Amino acid sequence: MIFPSPKLKKMTAVLKTLKEIYMLNFKTSLKKTALSLATGSLMLGMTMSAPATAKTFEPQQVTDMLHLVLESDRTIYTKKVVKRLANKHKVIKATESFEDDKSLPLPAQMFRFGSEAVADKTDKFSYSLLSLWPINKQNKPATELEKKGLEYINANKGKNFYGEETLGGKKYFTAVYADVAVATPCVGCHNNHKDTPKKDFKMGDVMGGVVIRIPLQ
Amino acid sequence: MSRNILFWLLWLIGTIAIGGYLTTTMFYNGDRSSLLIGKTTSGHHQIELSCNTCHGNGFTDGDTIQKACLSCHENELKVANDSHPIKKFRDPRNAARLEQLNAMKCVTCHTEHKPELVSSMGMGVTIPKDFCFKCHADIGKDRPQTHKDLNFEGCASSGCHNYHDNRALYERFLEKHAKEPEMKLTQLINNLNYEKLSEEYGGLKRGTPLSPADANAPKEHINEKLLDTWHDDAHAKNGVNCSSCHQPKEEKQAWIQKPDASVCASCHKEENKSFLAGKHGMRLVPNMLQSKADPFGLFKEKKLSPMRPELARLPMKQSAHGTELTCNSCHSVGKSNHKFNIQKAKVQACLSCHDDDHSKAYLTSPHHDLWQKELKGELPKGSGVTCATCHMPRIAVEDKYENEVLIINHNQNDNLRPNEKMIRSACSSCHGLRFSIDSLADPNLIKKNFHGRSVFKIESIDWVLKRSSKPEENK
DSSP states (O other), rough: OOOOOHHHHHHHHHOOOOOOOHHHHHHHHHHHHHHHHHHHHHHHHHHHHHHGOOOOHHHHHHHHHHHHHHHHHHHHHIIIIIIIIIHHHHHHHOOOHHHHHOBHHHHHHHHHHHHHHHHHSSSSEEEEEEEESSSSSSOOSSHHHHHOOOOOOOOHTOOOEEEEEEEETEEEEEEEEEOOOOOOOHHHHHHHHHHOOOHHHHHHHHEEEEEEEEEEO | OOOOHHHHHHHHHHHHHHHHHHHHHHHHHOOOGGGGGGOTTTTTTTGOOOOOEEEEEEEEHHHHHHHHHHHHHHHHHTTTTOOGGGGOOSSSSGGHHHHSTTTGGGTOOSSSGGGGGOOOOOOSSSOOOSHHHHHHTTTHHOOOOHHTTOGGGTTTTTTTSSSSOOOTTTTHHHTTTTTOOOBSSOOTTTTOOOOHHHHHOSSSSSOOOOOOGGGOGGGGGHHHHHHHHTTHHHHHTTTTTTHHSSSSSSSTSSOSSSHHHHHTTSSSSHHOOOOOOTTTTTGOOOOOOOEEOOOOSSSSOOOOOOOOGOOSSBBBBBGGGTTOOOOHHBBOOOOOOBBOOOOTTTTTHHHHBOOHHHHHHEEEEEEHHHHHHHTTTSSOOOOOOOOOOOOOOHEEEEESSEEEEEEEOOOOTTTTGGGHHHHTTTTTTTTHHHHHHHHHHHHHHHHHHOOOOOOOOOOOOOHHHHHHHHHOOOO
């Protein structure tokens, strides 16, 4: 009788292990294939049978929602921070050069900083605060649609403006919302600023507009 | 073999050889100066042979170059409260403007290898003359009282505006400091109580003072002079022992006879960071490579050498040629001496290399007189004005957690160009704003190291006062 040499024994063991690994992999891959097929058909079924559950939003719904957030935050900053601390309690001022003055940023700056921070993170949407009577002339309408939109919200109180425009070869959905004087500092500051083109703003007036854009391609 | 074939063969071999040599030089190692397509600006000439620093692997797109610009300059723009940050232009409403002037890319205005574009504004990089026009063409209409019919070439060169850094030029700042006298009542440099404040703001950690008996170096490395000078200096007084620098990693580490800048940097982080950002240290930034390793092991990676005076474009003393610029060049007093002389680094170290008119005139300037009086005890500490007072001022910077830390800014370029940047960190300690702006506008006065008075009068403050007393009619 021939005894298997230790070398042969070792080889057989290696082969056995290899076979096991192969079988295991085969089994796993079979399992994987079955699982992915099942998931695939399930997803297909879901899409086909229940299209209503795959909810997509219209650009207008998105800009409306974004505007709600922007407007609420802006109003709260103006009333609860600036008006309360600067105008009511007079413990701190709100000034344009807030770093040097150790004061609060103006509400318009606060809004712009947020918009610039967003622009640094995404190009899925963008927003800005513009006016037909801007203190900073860079905030006057720069596109035809911006001008049309600002004029529309000013003439039609309570209504928003929606449109499409092509900028830099890209198509955008553009929404314009009225920015209304909600607190006395808004009116006071704008009427008295040396660079203001309009000095007769009253509470509740449309002072400018929030423009939100979503690229359509 | 016919002569024709022989010539063709020679031509082929020659082409391959020259092509191979040039390619190798460009990507790995060799004399790259022949590849420079034009003189580089004074801002970048020190690193001009480290091509990869800006151009990446050599076939990179504009984005790589933009990233390279930002890798060195992003932070200073943030600190300068950049008036035209890139993020301001990301909004698609600026598309039409960007078509005229691509404000998203540094190279739109600051071009390299085109010496003919370097303007007379004395900047370290190229700047177009009338670019403001592209977006601010209406300024004459908006500010008829002050800006009507003004030439757009003068916006930035008149001492009024700067595209990025307006910290000492913006309107409210001018208004606030308009009435300041030429000389302020108290004339002491900013952030004088540096040591106290740096602790307070979480700067250097300070240990218990050490006596000569505490020195923990092996005996063979100790001698009396070393011990005396060490014990008498800031390091021993703040608990920094021999091993802290000579065996910084662990006790059993091999003794480092000459610790390099990286050892200093382990405590003096912000100083090192600012040193690497300026012309003295920029060649030592980690990715500045003189040669790159290749896949076949023919070339090894080699960093640029430290700066030497003979590489500078400003006049330098012949006697200083060959000196390499590291921490010790200015701070070390001499061999076997562990006292780090801070007075030497204020003037003497600078003047041992710099040989231009401004530097030479310092010794006869009013600023130098003040320093001498301070040293003699005739004036209080902080009254003297040295080279370092203006060129390496004590400033507050933010650490990575946005906490304020006071440092000595070792980037001597930081407040130089345009020189209005010096107003806040240096001039304003003692001088009024109007006096400072006028003085910095006079190149001859600068040459004479401020001995005399400016012949220039910058109108910006008057315009601001005019505007605030009588608002402009703008529509």
